[in-house]
Amino acid sequence: MTGxxxxxAMMVAVAQTDTTFDAGGAxxxxxxxxxxEIRVEAWxxxxxRLQADHGRRTTIEIRQDEDEIEVDSSGRGMLxxxxxYVVTLPRSMxxxxxxxxxxxxxxxxxxxxxxxxxxxxxxxxxGNGRIxxxxxxxxxxxEGASGMIEFRSVAEDVRLVDVxxxxxxxxxxxxxxxxxxxxxxxxxxxxGGRIDFSGPLADGGTYFFGTHGGTINIDxxxxxxxxxxxxxxxxxxxxxxxxxxERFERRRRTTFSVGGGGAIVEAETFGGRIVVREAGSGxxxx
Amino acid sequence: MNAHIEATRLHDYxxxxxxxxxxxxxxxxxxxxxxxxxxxxxxxxxxxxLASLPSEASVERDxxxxxxxxxxxxxxxxxxxxxxxxxTPPRRISxxxxxxxxxxxxxxxxxxxxxxxxxxxxxAGGAPLAQAPSxxxxxxxxxxxxxxxxxxxxTRLEDLLDEGRHLLLPETLAALERSLxxxxxxxxxxxxxxxxxxxxxxxxRLLIDHQQSKLRVLEQAAAAIRL
Amino acid sequence: MGSVxxxxxxxxxxxxxxxxxxxxxxxxxxxxxxxxxYETNVGRVYALCLRMSGDPQRAEELTQDVFVRAWEKxxxxxxxxxxxxxxxxxxxxxxxxDRRTRGRRxxxxxxxxxxxxxxxxxxxxxxxxRVDLERAIAGLPEGARRIxxxxxxxxxxxxxxxxxxGVSLGTVKAQIHRARxxxxxxxxx
Numbered sequence: 231m232t233g234x235x236x237x238x239a240m241m242v243a244v245a246q247t248d249t250t251f252d253a254g255g256a257x258x259x260x261x262x263x264x265x266x267e268i269r270v271e272a273w274x275x276x277x278x279r280l281q282a283d284h285g286r287r288t289t290i291e292i293r294q295d296e297d298e299i300e301v302d303s304s305g306r307g308m309l310x311x312x313x314x315y316v317v318t319l320p321r322s323m324x325x326x327x328x329x330x331x332x333x334x335x336x337x338x339x340x341x342x343x344x345x346x347x348x349x350x351x352x353x354x355x356x357g358n359g360r361i362x363x364x365x366x367x368x369x370x371x372x373e374g375a376s377g378m379i380e381f382r383s384v385a386e387d388v389r390l391v392d393v394x395x396x397x398x399x400x401x402x403x404x405x406x407x408x409x410x411x412x413x414x415x416x417x418x419x420x421x422g423g424r425i426d427f428s429g430p431l432a433d434g435g436t437y438f439f440g441t442h443g444g445t446i447n448i449d450x451x452x453x454x455x456x457x458x459x460x461x462x463x464x465x466x467x468x469x470x471x472x473x474x475x476e477r478f479e480r481r482r483r484t485t486f487s488v489g490g491g492g493a494i495v496e497a498e499t500f501g502g503r504i505v506v507r508e509a510g511s512g513x514x515x516x
Numbered sequence: 517m518n519a520h521i522e523a524t525r526l527h528d529y530x531x532x533x534x535x536x537x538x539x540x541x542x543x544x545x546x547x548x549x550x551x552x553x554x555x556x557x558x559x560x561x562x563x564x565x566l567a568s569l570p571s572e573a574s575v576e577r578d579x580x581x582x583x584x585x586x587x588x589x590x591x592x593x594x595x596x597x598x599x600x601x602x603x604t605p606p607r608r609i610s611x612x613x614x615x616x617x618x619x620x621x622x623x624x625x626x627x628x629x630x631x632x633x634x635x636x637x638x639x640a641g642g643a644p645l646a647q648a649p650s651x652x653x654x655x656x657x658x659x660x661x662x663x664x665x666x667x668x669x670x671t672r673l674e675d676l677l678d679e680g681r682h683l684l685l686p687e688t689l690a691a692l693e694r695s696l697x698x699x700x701x702x703x704x705x706x707x708x709x710x711x712x713x714x715x716x717x718x719x720x721r722l723l724i725d726h727q728q729s730k731l732r733v734l735e736q737a738a739a740a741i742r743l
Numbered sequence: 744m745g746s747v748x749x750x751x752x753x754x755x756x757x758x759x760x761x762x763x764x765x766x767x768x769x770x771x772x773x774x775x776x777x778x779x780x781y782e783t784n785v786g787r788v789y790a791l792c793l794r795m796s797g798d799p800q801r802a803e804e805l806t807q808d809v810f811v812r813a814w815e816k817x818x819x820x821x822x823x824x825x826x827x828x829x830x831x832x833x834x835x836x837x838x839x840x841d842r843r844t845r846g847r848r849x850x851x852x853x854x855x856x857x858x859x860x861x862x863x864x865x866x867x868x869x870x871x872x873r874v875d876l877e878r879a880i881a882g883l884p885e886g887a888r889r890i891x892x893x894x895x896x897x898x899x900x901x902x903x904x905x906x907x908x909g910v911s912l913g914t915v916k917a918q919i920h921r922a923r924x925x926x927x928x929x930x931x932x
Contacts, residue, residue, distance in 0.1 A: 463719060563895055
């Protein structure tokens, strides 16, 4: 999508904006875009560098409030509001990005990050505090973020790697893969997609997984203490953990405790599979 | 003195923005130039008149009720919390959007949430871990009540989506419709299974989950249309 | 030394919350407190919107937008400036934003009839104001109008105006000189 538009941009007349200005200690950065790519990078200066490729009749508007910097574009002509942004921000800033047809990438920020797009991928590397990622038809990838992590994808896959804190989110049709998470709570669901989770379970932490037709793979480290509550209407359940039941009945909720309890893990599916096992005991089921 | 002082400097002079030396130079010029002196005095008078215009104006019409209706649905500024259980992070909804929909959605989700809490209370927090029984029948009517409210909220959102579907790209719309169909299929599965096993706690929970999921997808779509 | 003032403060605290307390309550989601905040500040906000827009009806809508936006952004107010200053700045942003939005649809020239309506509304809303001056401001092109209001009526510094409006200092100054000349011209007509 973006590539196509940039191709068109070259034919139509492209303009570039490249400006660096004092951030004035502002804590919030907001950017709204109709289309194009949004890339946010971090640096250790109290300055904002805004690079933008856009049509010649597009205007980039920068508004600076006491505490926030807001960037918007408006334009006429073929390219209208299509802008490719590269923004470099003070590392600690909180970032809020909204795009309609935008791929969004945020790298190395240490504040809160909110990235919402209608059609496009969202990639967030880093971030602390509240982390929101949402795309209707694009993929979501969050790496190394910590805090309250929320995601929502309607149709595509979501991958969270090396994140910590609380995780909440859903994908209707895509897979949700959470790798090596240090989560204190998880609440994720998918209608048709697969859910993979791996990482330590915190004592007192709560972990909920739900899918209608997909497979739920939960890999827990050896020696984990947890209470499991697993339920399936028409699907299958297996738990390869010391002390877990060998057989699970359909249409019943089965609960059991391993390693003396500690975390609460709950998984449920209508027609899919639930697979619980010790980490390192093989590839997750597809 | 021959040449007049340019207008910009006269404005700066009146506004006391010139340095001491420059200001003194202008003053020396003014002593001997009626033209510039007239401009300065007119300017000074105008600026003084403008500065003394009233800073407040009374509003005849009641503006507050309009403001109140736009901010009124939320529990607090900026964030309207949808107080439900699973998979529902607090959602930020703009005032306009909230105004359109919050009444329906909040009502529905509050009810759903209440039901949900009741359901969850029976299971996740339960200390004795054994084969849990099916949910007691007392909760079922509550689910049905919530179900009705969800249907209403969903119908309202679907109407909105219908009106604005032309605003979405075909591929977005296609993905959206696929997803909604998948959720609808899941809802139908859960309902059909509930017909056979009406007291199943699992099925009631799945049904509520899917309905909430549908609500959120529709909400996301409607928000996209608004963009 | 402080006994009398102190008692006054205590009484105020008990029965009549200070403006800042009301703001704090509103930040916590108390819409009744926010209504009081509105009542205290609406006069200044409306006056600003009225002059910046030159349109009484639009000014009412903008005033509502300002308070809705303020409610949404209340969390950002941390008490480093006076609330009224914060709100005023936010109001300017809302008006400028509106101008930008409408700007894409094109500005409309003010007709004499528009100015008559405006003058009457200004007199009603601000009894004792100089209607000729108000009309002259309202009749300015939009860019010149907003800058003369910010500079000469509201008293913002040039660099602040440049920052708020996002245009260069030189442009701001050129605009204000032109605006003053046009106002004088209008007054002489």
